[in-house]
Amino acid sequence: MMVLAIAARELRALFLSPLAWAVLAVMLLIHAYLFLSQIEQYLAVQSQLVLIEGAPGVTEVVVSPLFGSAAVVLLLVVPLLTMRLISEERRSHTLSLLLSAPVSMAEIVIGKYLGIVAFLLILLALLGLMPLSLLVGGVLDFGLLAAGLLGLGLMLAAFAAVGLFMSTLTIYPAVAAVSSFGVLLLLWIVDWAGNVAGEGGSGGALAYFSMMNHFQALLRGVFDTADIAYFVLFTVTFLVLSILRLEADRLP
Amino acid sequence: MTRALSIRNLQKVYGNGFQALKGIDLDVEQGDFMALLGPNGAGKSTTIGIVNSLIGKSAGRVEVFGMDIERQPVQAKSCIGLVPQEFNFNIFEPVEEIIINQAGYYGIPRREACERAGIALKRLGLWEKRRGSARELSGGMKRRLMIARALVHQPKLLILDEPTAGVDIEIRRSMWAFLTELNNSGTTLILTTHYLEEAESLCNRVAIINNGEIVEHGKVSELIGKLDVETFILNIREQLDEAPILGDCRVSLVDSHTIEVEISRQRSINALFGQLTAQGIHVLSMRNKVNRLEELFLRLVKDSK
Numbered sequence: 001m002m003v004l005a006i007a008a009r010e011l012r013a014l015f016l017s018p019l020a021w022a023v024l025a026v027m028l029l030i031h032a033y034l035f036l037s038q039i040e041q042y043l044a045v046q047s048q049l050v051l052i053e054g055a056p057g058v059t060e061v062v063v064s065p066l067f068g069s070a071a072v073v074l075l076l077v078v079p080l081l082t083m084r085l086i087s088e089e090r091r092s093h094t095l096s097l098l099l100s101a102p103v104s105m106a107e108i109v110i111g112k113y114l115g116i117v118a119f120l121l122i123l124l125a126l127l128g129l130m131p132l133s134l135l136v137g138g139v140l141d142f143g144l145l146a147a148g149l150l151g152l153g154l155m156l157a158a159f160a161a162v163g164l165f166m167s168t169l170t171i172y173p174a175v176a177a178v179s180s181f182g183v184l185l186l187l188w189i190v191d192w193a194g195n196v197a198g199e200g201g202s203g204g205a206l207a208y209f210s211m212m213n214h215f216q217a218l219l220r221g222v223f224d225t226a227d228i229a230y231f232v233l234f235t236v237t238f239l240v241l242s243i244l245r246l247e248a249d250r251l252p
Numbered sequence: 253m254t255r256a257l258s259i260r261n262l263q264k265v266y267g268n269g270f271q272a273l274k275g276i277d278l279d280v281e282q283g284d285f286m287a288l289l290g291p292n293g294a295g296k297s298t299t300i301g302i303v304n305s306l307i308g309k310s311a312g313r314v315e316v317f318g319m320d321i322e323r324q325p326v327q328a329k330s331c332i333g334l335v336p337q338e339f340n341f342n343i344f345e346p347v348e349e350i351i352i353n354q355a356g357y358y359g360i361p362r363r364e365a366c367e368r369a370g371i372a373l374k375r376l377g378l379w380e381k382r383r384g385s386a387r388e389l390s391g392g393m394k395r396r397l398m399i400a401r402a403l404v405h406q407p408k409l410l411i412l413d414e415p416t417a418g419v420d421i422e423i424r425r426s427m428w429a430f431l432t433e434l435n436n437s438g439t440t441l442i443l444t445t446h447y448l449e450e451a452e453s454l455c456n457r458v459a460i461i462n463n464g465e466i467v468e469h470g471k472v473s474e475l476i477g478k479l480d481v482e483t484f485i486l487n488i489r490e491q492l493d494e495a496p497i498l499g500d501c502r503v504s505l506v507d508s509h510t511i512e513v514e515i516s517r518q519r520s521i522n523a524l525f526g527q528l529t530a531q532g533i534h535v536l537s538m539r540n541k542v543n544r545l546e547e548l549f550l551r552l553v554k555d556s557k
Contacts, residue, residue, distance in 0.1 A: 001359055002356075005353075005356030005359070006357070012353075013342060013345065016342075016344055017344065092340055092341075092342070093336065093338050093340035094342065096306050096336060096340065097354065099305060100304040100305055100332065101329060101354075102325070102327070102330045102357075102359070103326075
């Protein structure tokens with residue numbers, strides 16, 4: 001109940017600021033452009049693909065790259081949305097309202113988190129509408145589409161958890177945004193070091209920590225519970241860290 | 253009857269080793285209007301912060317209406333409303349939404365929150381401004397908005413941290429009237445203020461805190477009764493070159509038409525006037541140098557150093 005009240009307030013506050021609208025507009029504009037470019041490429045090679053047995057369909061050629069690009073762009077955008085979650089509350093002293101209300105620290109963190117996730121789900125739904133428009137003139141692989149949407153959704157949930165945690169560490173939203181971006185980028189590209197180190201040992205461990213690896217699997221339509229568990233554990237870890245960080249403020 | 257607030261041996265040592273509270277005991281009865289006074293850094297904000305669960309205590313016990321703030325935090329917090337000193341709301345949010353959101357934190361359904369917000373806004377004269385954003389409000393209106401927000405969950409104990417700081421006299425008076433009305437309707441109030449005139453006018457009890465210790469605690473009338481001397485400023489018609497001698501009263505010349513007289517509370521002021529008249533000095537007007545509570549406060553704070 002309290003969690004939902006906090007989440008609803010967060011979502012409303014987001015839509016009261018011009019940032020949320022700007023993010024929605026810019027994201028849709030960029031992805032509409034990418035989507036149309038992918039369709040054009042697909043149309044250019046479609047006649048040749050028809051002749052190849054087992055050739056990739058429109059979902060593989062258009063939708064998967066679209067979601068892959070969306071993840072990269074959102075890596076930049078989500079920190080901008082999460083940067084104010086706690087830091088702004090600290091700066092404007094409104095955090096005291098939450099701390100003095102009969103809500104637990106976990107409810108505050110989860111409420112705020114759900115508020116931002118709700119916004120990201122709206123964005124995801126709007127992005128999901130683009131591939132669905134292809135049904136007008138073609139056939140979609142719904143399994144691949146669902147796996148891609150799930151992957152993107154889990155990825156956004158993980159991004160938001162990192163952004164929320166970084167926002168608990170500082171009173172400066174800009175610092176929270178930059179540090180969130182830094183952590184997310186590191187976790188995205190940690191795989192590169194893994195490639196250099198080789199398959200086994202530290203290289204394998206680094207490759208496991210790479211978000212990109214787990215996301216790519218879902219984007220290819222490979223539904224592995226290990227990938228799902230990675231994102232869930234990742235998200236829960238950062239939410240718990242956020243709760244502990246806020247609890248630390250009240251410790252004697 | 254259960255006390256509204258009961259504090260026992262409350263101690264707070266901050267991470268840097270500074271001991272902000274040195275084991276204070278404080279009781280506030282239900283229906284009291286208590287002023288918590290003290291110079292800057294005395295421990296007022298720390299005490300309020302601990303009662304509101306914003307700051308963790310190092311030792312001691314705090315109970316709100318018999319509920320321990322650590323063992324029953326949800327129930328204890330539900331009884332308290334807090335009006336902090338600084339404006340703390342999203343200035344871009346509509347006035348009504350600020351109050352409704354606050355109600356949400358206390359588990360009040362949105363429909364009921366809207367009704368309560370309407371009542372609070374009307375009581376505090378903000379109804380006409382409910383749709384506008386908070387940044388459009390004047391300083392006094394913002395203060396009233398903070399009080400309206402703190403009242404939306406109908407707390408039994410309202411804590412106000414310098415609610416009239418920086419507010420003009422007209423708004424201050426209207427807020428005094430509102431707070432008195434609120435107290436008369438049964439809400440227990442705790443007020444911190446630097447305006448001792450405010451504390452003397454509004455509150456029936458006062459606690460003075462200094463260096464992390466309660467140096468005085470009791471009824472305002474009893475505390476003022478402890479003052480042994482009062483200082484008056486007298487404006488006189490005649491021009492004086494030196495201070496007149498008025499028995500055992502301490503007299504000093506402020507300017508050629510003004511004298512300052514320190515008189516024991518056991519002495520009659522009539523006798524003072526008699527002495528002045530006998531010396532051909534006519535008093536045009538007279539006032540207290542400082543408010544009586546202020547005089548007591550300054551003495552206590554000075555003594556405790």
